[in-house]
Amino acid sequence: MSRFATLRPGAHRAGAALLAALAALDLVWIVRDFSKAADVTDAWWMWSGLLFRAQDGIWTSSFVEPTLLVLYTVCAVTALLSSATAGVLLSAGALTILLRVPTLWNLNAGWVQGGVSDGLRTQVLISDIAMLVLGVALIVTVFAGRGTGAPAGDGPPPAGGRHDVPARPTPAGGLAASVLLGAVAAVLVSWEVRAWAEQGWGPYWEHFTGDGTLVTLLAVPESWYAWSLALLAAGGATAAYRGSPFARPLGMTVCAPLLGLGLFRLSFAAKAGLLESIGTLGLRDRLSMATSLFEVLVSLAVLAALAGRGEEAPGPVPQPGTIRSFSSA
Structure with a gap:
């Protein structure tokens, strides 16, 4: 991380523009589904997993789109203002690639080929490819936009600004985030292993790839989503445990x-x-709801744990003839 801890100003702006483009693409499909819903709330309940029919019978978005719309918007603002922009761009880029790859093959599924117009299918495919390209571009921006320290000027940059060296998590916050992210990764993997054992490899593989299990064009297969989150959460737990400056943007x-x-x-x-009748539900359903609540609570707790700024990571070594700037974190 220290090799690309700070980015040049142009990389901050480029990263923010790429994130804004990703947010715009998600917004386009959300608005499209709003226009096809008998009532706007139908789209919300469809994202939640309930069966509501679109006016043309085809939904394009899933809960992933509004989730990523919020994330990309926050990350775009962060990219303009924060010293942790490199970590933000790398994390957002990796997440985008992981969640958008399955759409490439799911658009060739039988129900899509037979029930979706070629025009809509082509538009979704182009949009998905654009998202993947933007995700890769976020990562490339980090490596291409590496800075060599604070910009030259008459004085030190403002404390906490985007030219500061990214801060590590606090010792307590890093430990808490590591434990929580490790726990949620273990829970996600446990559910997937259980499903694999119950269903057998063939049905589970279809569930993992989305073959015949998706109801919207941009939906991410449930098991693919779970494994992707488990992978990123495990990476975040490791980074937080080591006190890496990458831990805060990745964990958040x-x-x-x-x-x-x-x-x-x-x-x-x-x-x-189901909440009102939770006492009459089977153990599996109750555990499933408990897991959902656990995911929400862990997310909020990790955000709180990583909000505090610990020590700054070692900055770039000043080049001869330059003045090194100092700032308080």
Whole structure:
């Protein structure tokens, strides 16, 4: 991380523009589904997992789109103002690639080929490819935009500004985030292993890839989503445990899709009346709702744990003839 801890001003602006473009693409499909819903709330309940029919019978978005829309918007603002921009861009880029790859093959599924117009299918495919390209561009921006320290000027930059060296998590915050992210990764993996054992490899593989299991064009297969979050959460837990300056942006980025997953599942449970009848449900259903609540609480707790700024990471070594700037974190 120290090799690309700070970015040149142009990289900050480029990263923010790429994130804004990703947010705009998600917004386009959300607005499209709003226009196809008999009532705007139908789209919300569809994202939650309830069956509501679109006016043309085709939904394009899933709960992933509003979740990422919020994440990209926050990250775009952060990229303009924060010293942790490199970590933000890398995390957002990796998440985008992980969640958008399955759409490439799911648009060739039988129900899509037979029930979706070629025009809409092509538009979604182009949009998905654009998202993947933007995700890769976020990562490239970090490596191409590495700075060599604070910009030259008459005085030190403002404390806490984007030219500061990214801060590590506090010792207590890093430990707490590590434990929480490790726990949620273990829970996600446990559910997937259980599903694999119950269903067998063939049905589980279809669930993992989305073959015949998706109801919207941009939906991410449930098991693919869970494994992706588990991977990122495990990475965030490791970074937080080591006190890496990458821990704060990665951990906070993971919290967005994790929080979205838990909130929309609880929304489904509330709308379906499962919360009121929780005492009559089977053990599996109760554990599922408990997991959703756990995901929400962990997300909020990790955000709080990583909000505090610890020590700054070692900055770039000043070049001969330059003046090194200092700032208080």
